Amino acid sequence: MKKIILFTAFVALSLATTVNAQEEIKVQDKYTAHNKGKFFVSWGGNREVYTKSDVNFRGKDYNFTVDNMVAQDKPKGWHVDYINPARMTIPQTNFRMGYFINDHYSIAIGVDHMKYVMTQDQVANVTGVIATGSAFDGTYNNTPTAMVEQFLMYEHTDGLNYVNTEFSRHDDISSLFKIGNTDKIQVNLTEGVGVGLLYPKTNTTLLGKERHDDFHVSGYGTSLKAGLNVTFFKHFYIQGELKGGYINMQDIRTTQSTDDRASQHFMFFQRLIAFGGIFKV
Template sequence: MKKFSILFLALLFGKRMHAQELKTSSINNTPSSKSLFNPENKRNFSRKGDFYFHWGYNNSWYGKSDIRFQGPNYDFTLHDVAAHDRQSKLNWSYLNPSLITVPQYNIRVGYFIKDNYSISVGWDHMKYVMDIPQAVAITGTIGANITPENVSTGAMAGTYNGQTINVKESMLTYEHTDGFNYANVELERYDDIWVAPGGNTSLTLETGIGGGLMVPRTEAHLFGLGRNNHFSISGYGVSAKIGLKFYVWKHVYLQNSTKFGATNLTRVHTTGYDEFDKASQKINYIENLTVIGVQF
């Protein structure tokens, strides 16, 4: 009887120890959020392994840039050219599925490789329009007849060494409005600033860096010769961003971010004679975007 009692106590104690170990292991293995801000409440789940998708719209601002035009019998540069974006007015095109890509838009798909890091691919559809008319400095040469079409340049023919000219439509129109497209890959980091007691609603700081290809569709007319060109890989860009991501619920969020970018367009189509005529420029920009997204 004594041996039976000892065996019973040993089994009972062993089960309790095993249950305690399982409970402790479960607690230790519970995924938790990571943040530099150490908010009062923390998420009791990890986002590692989640995907996300978002869509939204942007406004952009461009720094002044030099644009170099090259082709048969001409090679000139316009310096410190000013430009603006072309934001569509708020109308039904933002909701009409057949017109949804008309405004300046952003689309992105990402994957959380860790709770607070993700990698994503996206398309930033911005628009760039050179201010016309405007006074700029010019260097280089313009022949009396240029391009394979031997277009007459009239009084603009000559050699320039920094003189100021007034660029009008009769000389040039130049825009990337279909658009100034940035196809990119980004690495993002997330830090929770505030988390609701339930854990599903939160405010998160997002930072990131990226790089990719510039794929503009440029409409350019040089001394009247030109067209709305086809999409082409014209250069590359790099960017950095910072923004706030508000999780309305665990799987739905609103986000506003500001992106700082630098691009180098080495071959931009102009007159339509792609093998002969081209433009090149470096554009720095600031882009502000607002999106709605889902995480799953």
């Protein structure tokens, strides 16, 4: 009798172990169970807000600072330009391409194509000296001055290009939404840190001088982000992110003269939504 009981218990335990092993294999067989070795690419749009910034303008015959300049982004709204290859750089866009080095961490490169536009006709305090032979010549000492176009038009609209590398963590939180089959729908939480260069094409009308109209490496930026990723049918996803960062540009080209420069630093807060794909090669 003891032998029968022991044999029955052994068989039951073996069956239970086999079932558990099969369940584990099923989980492991899911494409979404592991990320290591996968590539991803995404494209989307963004909106920004910026802190006020002290902007210094300097050249052979002038050196002045506009205190607490106010600026905003330049949204295009929902538009076909986001997917038109010939006009993709006109809206505010985000491109990213990356690789999972393990199941939870990825490294990516990308461009945040933002736009920065000084609020025209605002009144700001100006400090410095202008001696260009224009109507604006004089010495300024916290002098309230209207930013009329003849005096200054200042924007990074083609654009405020933050070319960066990001290191991010990804966590599957599908169970919180009671999603059983993550190969159909998977929800992921992601957080990351980024660092990169600013490569703007600055459009500036300054004291009647001819503007510089070319891309120029002007400084650096750092950023932190958090987002939610929803992946459909293993390979396609939509991702929303909130990103905050710091931009420091000490070498901004403003006119055709190489002596003319501007500098500024400020914080930004970005909201973005992107569509992408994830796959193994």
